[in-house]
Amino acid sequence: MDTFIQQLVNGVTLGSVYAIVALGYTMVYGIIQLINFAHGDVVMIGAMVAYSVIAVLVGAHVSLPPLAIVVIATLFAIPVCMAVGYALERVAYRPLRNAPRLAPLITAIGLSIVLENIALIIWGRAPLPYPQIIETVTYRLTSHPDGATITNVQVAIIGISIVMMAGLLVLIYRTKIGVAMRATAQNAQVAGLMGIDVNRVISITFIIGSGLAAVAGVMDGSYYGVAHYQMGFILGLKAFTAAVLGGIGNLGGAMLGGLLLGVIESLGAGYVGEFTNLCHLSGWSHALALRCVSDPHLALFGSNYQDVFAFVVLILVLVFRPSGLLGERVSDRA
Amino acid sequence: MSADEAPLLALERVAVSYGGIQAVKGIDVVVRKGELVCLIGANGAGKTTTLKGICGLLPLKSGHVRYDGRDVTGMRSFRLVRRGLVMVPEGRGMFGALTIEENLAMGAYIRDDRAAIRDDVERVFTLFPRLKERRRQTAGTLSGGEQQMLAMGRALMSRPRLLLLDEPSMGLAPLMVHKVFETIIAVSGEGVTILLIEQNAKLALEVSHRGYVMESGEITLDGEAAALLHNPKVRSAYLGEAL
Ligand SMILES: Nc1ncnc2c1ncn2[C@@H]1O[C@H](COP(=O)(O)OP(=O)(O)O)[C@@H](O)[C@H]1O
Ligand SMILES: [Mg+2]
Numbered sequence: 001m002d003t004f005i006q007q008l009v010n011g012v013t014l015g016s017v018y019a020i021v022a023l024g025y026t027m028v029y030g031i032i033q034l035i036n037f038a039h040g041d042v043v044m045i046g047a048m049v050a051y052s053v054i055a056v057l058v059g060a061h062v063s064l065p066p067l068a069i070v071v072i073a074t075l076f077a078i079p080v081c082m083a084v085g086y087a088l089e090r091v092a093y094r095p096l097r098n099a100p101r102l103a104p105l106i107t108a109i110g111l112s113i114v115l116e117n118i119a120l121i122i123w124g125r126a127p128l129p130y131p132q133i134i135e136t137v138t139y140r141l142t143s144h145p146d147g148a149t150i151t152n153v154q155v156a157i158i159g160i161s162i163v164m165m166a167g168l169l170v171l172i173y174r175t176k177i178g179v180a181m182r183a184t185a186q187n188a189q190v191a192g193l194m195g196i197d198v199n200r201v202i203s204i205t206f207i208i209g210s211g212l213a214a215v216a217g218v219m220d221g222s223y224y225g226v227a228h229y230q231m232g233f234i235l236g237l238k239a240f241t242a243a244v245l246g247g248i249g250n251l252g253g254a255m256l257g258g259l260l261l262g263v264i265e266s267l268g269a270g271y272v273g274e275f276t277n278l279c280h281l282s283g284w285s286h287a288l289a290l291r292c293v294s295d296p297h298l299a300l301f302g303s304n305y306q307d308v309f310a311f312v313v314l315i316l317v318l319v320f321r322p323s324g325l326l327g328e329r330v331s332d333r334a
Numbered sequence: 335m336s337a338d339e340a341p342l343l344a345l346e347r348v349a350v351s352y353g354g355i356q357a358v359k360g361i362d363v364v365v366r367k368g369e370l371v372c373l374i375g376a377n378g379a380g381k382t383t384t385l386k387g388i389c390g391l392l393p394l395k396s397g398h399v400r401y402d403g404r405d406v407t408g409m410r411s412f413r414l415v416r417r418g419l420v421m422v423p424e425g426r427g428m429f430g431a432l433t434i435e436e437n438l439a440m441g442a443y444i445r446d447d448r449a450a451i452r453d454d455v456e457r458v459f460t461l462f463p464r465l466k467e468r469r470r471q472t473a474g475t476l477s478g479g480e481q482q483m484l485a486m487g488r489a490l491m492s493r494p495r496l497l498l499l500d501e502p503s504m505g506l507a508p509l510m511v512h513k514v515f516e517t518i519i520a521v522s523g524e525g526v527t528i529l530l531i532e533q534n535a536k537l538a539l540e541v542s543h544r545g546y547v548m549e550s551g552e553i554t555l556d557g558e559a560a561a562l563l564h565n566p567k568v569r570s571a572y573l574g575e576a577l
Contacts, residue, residue, distance in 0.1 A: 176439065183429045183440050189391060190427035195415030195444035195492060 005141060005148035007270035008263060013154040013223065015262020016161035020216040021239030022246070022254035023168060024085075024209030030185045030249035031205050032097070037108040038088055040236015041115035042081050042210050046217025047130075047227040048123050050077040054131045066133040070218070077214040084115070085210025086203055094199070112233070119229035127228040130221040157219045164212060165255055171208070172251060181205060185249070234307060238265075241314040247327020256325060261310060269306035276300035340403065342367045342496055342527050343388070343419075348397035350380075350387040357383040359551040360397060365496070365529050370522040372530040372538040372559065374572060375548035381531045382424050384548070385498050389421045390414060401496070416444050418495030422502065426485040430474030434465050437473050437484055441491030451491070458487035461517065479510030486517055496527045503534050515541055535572035539563045547572070 021043055028036045053073035057064065064072075092111055096104045137152040172178040184191040184201045192198050220235060221227045242261040246253025277299045279292035292298055317324060345363040349356060358380045365371045375381055386392040388399050390411045398407045401419055411421075429437050438458060442451045459466035462483040468476065473484055482502055489497060499518070503511040511534070519541055522528050532538035539545050539559045547555035547568060555562065562568050 176443070179432065179436050179439055180443060183432060183436075186429045186431055187427060189411075190423060190429070191440070192391075192411040193389065193415065193421050193423060193427065194440045194488075195412050196440070197412050 002142060002144055002147045003270055004267070007266040009141070009148060009150050009154060010270075011263035011266030012259060013157050013262070014266060015242075015259035016158050017216050017219050017223070017235075017258075018239050018242045018262050019255045019258025020161055020164060020212050020219075021235060022242040022258045023165070023251065024213050025240050025243040026246070026248055026251060026254040027181075027205050027209050029243070030251075031181065031188075031202055032093070033101070034093060034104050035108065035240065035248075036088070036093075036206075036209075037105070037236065037240075038111035038115055039209065039213060040232035040234075040239065041112050041119075042084055042088075042213040042232070043217040043220065043235055043239075044119060044227070044229065044232030045084055045115060046077040046081045046214030047221040047231060048119055048128075048217075048229070049080045049214075050074055050218045051123075051128055051130060051221060051227050053077070054133065058131055058133060066135070069133060070222070074215060074218045077218060078211050081210040081214035081217070082207045085206040085213070089203060089206040094202075112236075116229050116232070123227075123229055125229070127226045130225045130227050132222075132225055134222070153222055157223060160215065160219070164215065168208070168212070169251065177201070177204060238307075238310045241310050241317075244322075244324055245313060245317050247324030250324065250326045253324055253326035260325075261313060264313060265306055265309045268309040269303035272301045272305055273297060273299040273303060340367075341365060341400070342369075342402060343529065344400040345384070345388070346398045346400065348384065348387055348399065349395040350383050350392050351395045352383075356395070357551055358387060361548070361551075361553045363529075363546055363553065363556075365527060367527055368525060369544065370518070370528045370530065370542045372532055372542040372545045373548055374532055374535040374538055374545060376572075377533065379548040380551040381548055382500055383551075385421060385423075385500050385529075385531060388498065389419070415492060415494075418493070419498070420489045420492050420494035420496070421498040422485045422489045422500060424500040424504070426478075426481045428473040428476075428481050428485065431472055433470050433472055434476070434484055435469045437488050438491050441488035444492055454491055454493070458490060461520070462487055479506050479513070482506060482510070482514055483517070486514070486521075490521065490526075494526060496529070497521065498529050498531075500531045501533060502530075503532065503537070511537070535568065536563075539568075 021039065024039045025036065028034055028039070050073035053076045054069055057069045057072065062069070088111055092107050093104055096107060134153065138149045141148040141150055172181060180191065180196050180201055181204070183194065184196060184198050188198045191201070220231065238261060239258065242257035243254045244257070245261060246255065246257025277297065278288060279296055279298055282289035282292050341364045343365040345361055347360040347362060348358060349360045350358040361384065363373070373381055373384065383392065387394050390409050394407055398405055400406065401414070402417060406414060429440065432440070438455050442454065445451055464480055465484055465487060473481060476484060486502065502514050502518070506514065515537055518528065518530065530538055530542060539562055542559040545556065545559045545562045546553050547562065555565065555568065
């Protein structure tokens, strides 16, 4: 039971990050039907910029509370990522707006490589130890002494994600620019006939998604304690999976898909060792029984297979429900 | 209507083509301030293509569009809206997943005067009470006629100076057609200049001041609407009467 609760907590934490990144994918897809495969690398840039700011502030022995340092770093990362997201659209995607769909897709993959190489030049090849300046506080969730726990970092990640998602929903559903974004997503030509500058709305969409990505990058770096120029690749793929799982183009879907994917992954990683434990089969093989004396956790697959679950989910969704959990069928789109 | 007044809209030898196919072949059309002018013609004559050329939705192959004394050839549609040139597209162009209120808010996108916008929403609701009852429903749930009313109400929300209407009566029941034309007359009466595209030539000529007849991308006839209404060619080709 405690394993379950623990993996659930870890999964929701992870899932919050996935959801925030998935929103960036889904917003862009919703408005220009483009899968911005460079989005994961914008997350990476956010993590890297924040890393550098924290390193500088800590190195300079500034007498600021650790939390303030992280906040300052994030406030640096957000505009940098917004500028990167804006530039990607302006320089690379906009000229291809009316090109066959394969062209922007290949461009997106190319941009991802470009961003990774820029990061490689600036920050180097080695994984950077993310400065753990905020002291981790662990709260026990159950009475059991070895029971499930949650850390202050996890609480912060989940809380900040919820606030950002709520803020985004208010923006999209309650403000004029949000309604214009939805109108443009439905019919860009008619949006233009309302006096909406469609290019501006698309830019704003990239900027908002990239701002969220910056925060996700800081959260990811703080959670795993490491940043790396290629960290955006797998994270991006998983967030894309989350967006597809929820129904790409659908905001609620990205949130649901992110959370579900995080939980599936964590539970999968938590239980895969147990389910594939070969020692259950000791009765069948004397040799196995002997090995299990020394290694009772001998399993076919370990938690290092965590990453596989996301892609199993992606394949299953694409095969059985390509429109995702909350997505309308493509033919229903007006 | 004084004929020497500067035109609000003037098409000068406007040609538009799709690839190699020329759909509009160098036409001249003039709409003066306060006029209600119709452009009639059979299906496929090039009426919609003409409007799209005016609005910057299609590039002109040659010719010029002048609006309010300026050459606006190729100007993007959102900029034209800001100058008061607004089109209600063929098929109504609903944002089906947005509510009626949100659709109207988008019509007023270029405006910032919140109080006046609220008043205008109320005016649209007075004009079309059905919309008021359903203000929080999505536009996709409306009937065709209600959608046309919303489309016209939405266009009015920008306080246009020139309204381009592309077949507002298409696919509507007779009662709705009547309501749509009543609205057109009312809007025109408030001083909004209108260029109306219609297949229903009789109704269009009955409400308009002047008319143009389009055939295979060319203007073949034009003049006072009343005169066109009695023109034998028009009567046989568009009003379904034997010569
Ligand atoms: N997107 C398009 N591509 C190619 N040809 C088109 C396109 N749209 C319209 N046409 C052609 O251009 C001509 C004029 O069409 P249109 O302007 O829609 O006529 P109308 O509005 O008078 O019915 C028609 O022959 C039509 O087949
Ligand atoms: Mg037409």
